[in-house]
Amino acid sequence: MARVMAWNVMRIGNLGRMGVLWTLALLYSYLHLLFLYPRLRRSPYSVPQSRAAASDLKPASIVTGASSGIGKATAIALALQGFHVILAGRSLKRLREVVAEIKRKHKDVSVQALELDLCLVPSILSFVKTIQVLFEGENPPGKLQLLVNNAGILATSQRWTSDEFDCMMASNYLGPYMLTCQLLPLLYKNAPRARIVNVVSFTHRCVRSLQVDEGGLMQGTLQTSSYNGDWYSLARIYETSKLCMLLFSYELHRRLHSKEAPSQISVMAADPGAVASNILREMPHFLVGLSNLVLTLLTLLQSPTVGAASVVDAALAPWEISGKYYFGGRGLTCQSSQISYNRNLANELWEASAAVSERVMSRYGAN
């Protein structure tokens, strides 16, 4: 099995895209930030959340994939800003260890762990139910006003969920899409102003075109350039899932901020850059070492805390800001790829995602 995975990664298509194209995409993002974008956009943080009046409920947030890496660093930063933070992930054991670690280091913070597997629709539904009970019950831990869709994987072999989604596509896009749609009514009800932050990636820049159809969405094979049926196109599927997340972020922003239906919910995309985390856990060790060495020599590899800065910037930006792409920390935003702003494509993706989601939700008696 391990051999098959290693072989999948080593196929020249995957290696070329990850080693060369992804590095170029990252360099391009920094160049864009530094030279091409006419004015660097810096946004200050919003009114410090922690200074809410004593009688007010704390602001509360959900961070998915908070058991390690960028999600864990984001959860800590938000807790220190005064949020009650719900750390969500597949392993309750790992999450509880992180909660204990945070409480040991920071005595006054308010954090809790909840199980969520974005590959499993019943897990998403049960998580949403728990959140509803928690925030609509008698002693809510705060006002839910922030959802950070951070969880994600880079899978090296094809695995299928019980609903026949490619696991990487389910973890990185379809699961977060369904979670967000399910939580929207509660976000509306619970807070006068709320925000959704979607963690995306510079690798989206490698996607030149997408052809949206429901089958391709479930399999992750939406890029129009060829897929080789013999091996898992992990690089393309990862990039595609991240572009889908970006198209979804902008489309949700447009739908929530149309003239007919103005809303107080803002939507942001945040790109952490290259971060030394567990994201490469399925890759052969020598390739992880090589990749870390090259990125370190190029001074592009960051710690999870530094990488999480763009996520925290997006989460804490003033309320009136929405539909932006945060990258580079220090409150900086820049432009994502041209295709990510394609409204027709975003609309097609939304419709296909809604159809897939509706079908699968009805299997579990939800809508």
Ligand SMILES: NC(=O)c1ccc[n+]([C@@H]2O[C@H](COP(=O)([O-])OP(=O)(O)OC[C@H]3O[C@@H](n4cnc5c(N)ncnc54)[C@H](OP(=O)(O)O)[C@@H]3O)[C@@H](O)[C@H]2O)c1
């Ligand atoms: N590292 C980078 O260079 C980089 C660059 C750009 C974007 N990103 C994005 O940043 C996000 C965080 O990645 P990371 O680098 O911090 O990687 P990481 O250390 O591997 O963290 C990923 C987190 O996602 C969780 N997760 C994975 N699959 C899940 C599922 N099906 N349901 C719920 N939780 C799930 C994992 O939790 P458990 O395994 O405990 O469930 C883990 O907490 C990802 O979306 C990634 O695509 C990373």
